[in-house]
Amino acid sequence: MAYCSKGRVCITLKKPSQLKTEVDVAAKENFDFAEALESVYPLLEIVFSYLDYNDLQTAALVKKSWQVTASRILEKRNDVSWITVFRKKRQSYVHYSKNYLYNNISLGIILFNYRAVSLSDCFCCHEDVSSRKIKFSDFLADQVVPSGTEYCVIGCPGVASMFSKQVINKSSVPLFDGCFIPPIPNVRVSMFYCNPIHMRDDHIKPNERLKCLLLFCKIDLEESVYDIFEHLLPERDFRSVAVGGGIIRRTVLFPHPPDCLKIRKCGTLCITFAEDMYCESAFDTSSVVINGNNLSSEDFENELLKFKNKIVIRSNSMAFRICCSAKMRKNHESRIFNKVFPLTPLLGLEAEGEIGWNCFNLPDSGDEFEGHKPKRAREGYPTVQHQWSTVIVFVTWGHLLQNRV
Helix, strand or coil, X not given: CEEEECCCEEXXXXXXXXXXXXXXXXXXXXXXXXXXXXXXXXXXHHHHHCCCHHHHHXXXXXXXXXXXXXXXXXXXXXXXXXXXXXXXXXXXXXXXXXXXXXXXXXXXXXXXXCCXXXXXXEEEEEECCEEEEEEHHXXXXXXXXXXXXXXXXXXXXXXXXXXXXXXXXXXXXXXXXXXXXXXXXXXXXXXXXXXXXXXXXXXXXXXXXXXXXXXXXXXXXXXXXXXXXXXXXXXXXXXXXXXXXXXXXXXXXXXXXXXXXXXXXCCEEEEEEEEECCCCCCEEXXXXXXXXXXXXXXXXXXXXXXXXXCCCCEEEEEEEXXXXXXXXXXXXXXXXXXXXXXXXXXXXXXECCEEEECECCCCCCCCCCCCCCCCCCCCCCCCCEECCEXXXXXXXXXXXXXXXX
């Protein structure tokens, strides 16, 4: 199945190939397929292991025992999955992780380059001898994001993710990237619009501790960002919370929350990682602001190595990179991040203003906020808005790894 953006660009998405096997189950009167699969252990689990996320969700509806087996299979698929699409001349190319469409998913984040594609653009869908037009937003829902998944779409000046060591030619134009976060034990990941004028009290529950906050808005927040902090992040707790984000062109939540259009006009899209205070969890977050408009590759790598030496790294991780769109010599940063953190998928975007502060989660990392409290910052909080900078937010969970350099 091929898709053409405005009749010029074709995108072909195919499901990863599935293995086939032969199973001999004797036929009998009043044959019941569900019972036949369960009659030979572990036949049902073997069959389910080849099903993708959508098919497992459907199989779970058949009966209770199938739901239990499907849930057990999904729990084992707890890595981050991703897909990226870029265009070179008139041809588009698709890369995705091996677990894409198969992984257990909590929510998804889609970045698109608004200079190359718009949510209202029509793709041309070819099926056999017929064709039909489909909006880019519908294309994401139908072909990119697994059904039933909550996700956000962020339109930014540029997409700069790094999911693998693949080399993308400089003449290529990134169209969109998708990153899908699995459920993290004892951590709730949520997305919502936060209006500084009309705050809601249920974003962070009483039994939760905020560990990471990402903010994306269309305008300069100025003082209103500190109103959001005071609401979501009490002053006494800010030192242990990783913060990142940026000023971008557009954000949309799917499925649309109530009064979404009304809230979105003056609201800030927030993505939060909140930890259950009463349950033991193996979860850490950290963030760093790397200032400098003209850093060399060596300088940027040294800053990342310093950051790596001040944080905890676990068996599963992902990172967010928000970079100034007008910054010089920024194209090498994603590649260098992949060199320093080779096992960590990086969801990267360019912004027209960067949001973030330093938060290091090792006890001997020193005063991470020293020198980050100018007069413009709200009393008690460090400065949070930057220019000509790169903000890295690192999220990690699972068992501890050796991370010192």
